[in-house]
Amino acid sequence: MxxxxxxxxxxxxxxxxxxxxxxxxxxxxxxxxxxxxxxxxxxxxxxxxxAVLRQAILLSQPEQVLYHRLVKALPEHMVLAQVQVSRVLGVKKGFNFLAWNNRINRLSYDFVLCGKDASVLAVIELDDQSHDNPDRADTDQKKDRATAAAGLRLLRWHVKSLPDESAIQAAFVPPILITVD
Structure with a gap:
């Protein structure tokens, strides 16, 4: 030896x-x-x-797939990924900013769909099995309520049934108003 x-x-x-x-x-x-x-x-x-810090990958594989489909299906729109809710929703004047902002502080949307002028048109959440967890479900409900209170449209899609380009386009077709004479 x-x-x-x-x-x-x-x-x-x-x-x-x-x-x-x-x-x-x-x-x-x-x-x-x-x-x-x-x-x-x-x-x-x-x-x-x-040195324990490293670069993180911003989007999971299903999020990457959906991002590219969104961009391709909606070329006249801006698609932003992983946006903090506090960047999309604001607190109205006259209300306690800190109290309300703390409710949405660490939440984020998977995708935000904007017009060319950067106005927010809708937000998109991509759910996986982790959203079945009771704590995560509470967080999702909080995000849903805040988004609805601001008058924004929120779409939820599941990773097991990602929409194709035509389904994405259909989801964002402007509603047709029918008038009855």
Missing amino acids: IKISSSLIPSPKRPNHEDAGLSRRTAFRWTGLSDPSASEGELCRSFRRM
Whole structure:
């Protein structure tokens, strides 16, 4: 049996601010260290704590499919994805902004359909099995009530039955008004 000394095995290089192409000054701002005379070791440790962050994928696979179908089916509209409810719904003057905004603070819509002038026409939610969870159902009801109170149309589609382009177009056909003489 061959015994290898651990001093002969190179340890993997740990990420530091130089690896990310950051100056020492920028790394201090990012890591939140307040003492500019902190040692290089302290700076590297703080930067490594930040190394747990990664880029997230914004849309799930079904959301990506639906996004592309929406864009293709409704070319005269803007389709926005993962929009916070508080960016779409506002609090009317005379009401307690903080109290009402806190009710919708961390909610988001999967898609927001806008006209070319960025006016919101409808919002779309894509539901999967997680929406069967009682807590999630409560959140969905809160979002439904807030959206309805603002006079916005909310469509819910399930990931197991994504609409095709013609079904999307049919869902957004302007209602035909029939007058009886």
